[in-house]
Amino acid sequence: MTQVSLRQIHKQYPAASHPAVNQLSLDIPSGRITALLGASGSGKTTLLKIIAGLLPATAGDVLFDGQSVMSMPTEQRAAVMVFQNHLLFPHMTVEQNIGFGLKMRGINTAIIRQRVADMLALIQLPDVGKRRPHQLSGGQQQRVALARALIAEPRVLLLDEPLSNLDAHLRDEMRDLIRQVQQTFQITTLIVTHDQQDAVVLADLIALMRDGQLEQFATPDVLFTRPVSERVARFFGGVNFIPGYWDGHLMQTEVGPFQTGIQVPPGHILVTIRPEHVKFCDSPSSNTLRGMVETQQFMGTHWRCLVCLPASNLKITLQATTMQVQVGDTVTLYLPPEHIWAIPR
């Protein structure tokens, strides 16, 4: 159970025009899974390597349980990294690979053998111990790499894109395994991913990164329903944005006023609501909008309608579980006050 704190981490590569990580501070809670989410080039893997001690930071501090580890070499940090391409040692058997961390600590061979057997059972590959890594499938290799990282019970587990090399059904298995072992061992886990879905399903907390900076650090549901910026909202599938002004009581917008219960400082805002929260309704009252259905598409689990508001150029997208309207229909939309959110402009 180790809390990892990043203090003003800055990383500037010699030839780059922009810093890879820009004055980033983050408190990663102990015993939970935190995801570093962002597009490629957002600095998330750089950050992971700085925590592991594989890259020196230009400035800033990394603390494990309040103690700086910056002067500590990688091998003493007990921050084990699982690389994207799993990097099993090709000249060792699966057993030797998994036992490597314990061997480096000088642990008795008999104990290592027992612990390796336990690990192989945990990853549900009890019979592959004597094989070489190249004799395993990609998914099996990934699981062995995870077991190798877990066996020494690291203070921090760092996973770099653990699911990106796997097929769809293997991804689900691996996700479950990561969650399961994390709950068993309660290791502080940091996962780097570019996949919003992976982050949402796996992580207790998501740190959304862009251009080496932190955009928002919150639980997945907060990122979905209460984004701090339009960019964050769009990253998580937000599409409905109505410019307006919040005077502390009422949201004034060009398509009419909205009532809401949110608490934000007054000022210019962007009213947003997730498509799945917008409803059709029969009669105009408060928080309703009139418009015409422009397109309607079946998405497999729901219908997605695009409704054009005649009074402005705005369009509202909503999701309905059943087909209730036709293209060309004039409809009334209801925006429930409890689902309306405002982004400061």
Place this chain on the structure above:
Amino acid sequence: MVERYRRTPELKTIMRYAALLLMGLVFTAPLIAFLLNAFARQWFFPQLLPEIWTLEAWERLFSAGSDFTQALGNSTLIATVVAVISLMLGLPAARALGLYRFRGKRLLEFLLLLPAVVPPLAVSMGLTVNFLRWGLTGNWIGVALVHLVPVLPYVVLVLSGTFATYDIAHEQQARTLGAKPLAVFLYITLPMILPGVVVAGLFAFLISWSQYLLTLLVGSGRVITLPILLFSSASGSNNTTIAVQALMFTAPTLLLLIFTSRVLARNALTGLVRL
């Protein structure tokens, strides 16, 4: 049509085996001649095989304190030392060349390979002058040092090929798992580059083993290695002596290449191919 398709590969196979057989004969014929000579006494034209078989040349050459055993000892010592030192110097150089990009890399590669291209006489004359000044002539240490000149380019070449296909992230992985730098080298780096190291070491050993000119000049005729002895016997000794010496001179080459042919064939020549 079917007939033709079936017959063509057969013909190809026969041709291929014939070519292999021919090549085999070309390479083994001199060795067979040496083998016969080495155990022969009184072998005169037009006899197909020697009249009397004997081991006396072997006994004479291998008797304690003979010129030949001394030369054999010198050659083995010098070639082993050269192999070890060239690996110690070549590994870091090859690692830098194989793994990193840096300013002046092409120039450095060129300079490292230069001794392999420049005529050995030009190199050795210049070096001998300096070695004379430093008192490194006439002893085996000087000879071993001068052997490094033709050996190092090949060692660096073979090893940098090995490093070109080596992923340094394996070392980072080992470190995050708690391995100290020395353990990383022993458990990760060395095993992963071992085929290349073995081949480079063999190259080093064999190149040193077959040096004549450099040994003659820097050794000042006082360091007698196998090639030196062989050259002098070749001009004034009997066929049996020459044959035994030649066989012993060829032996390590054959043994080591047979021993490592599997490794050689697999991946260690990447560096040479790349060039």
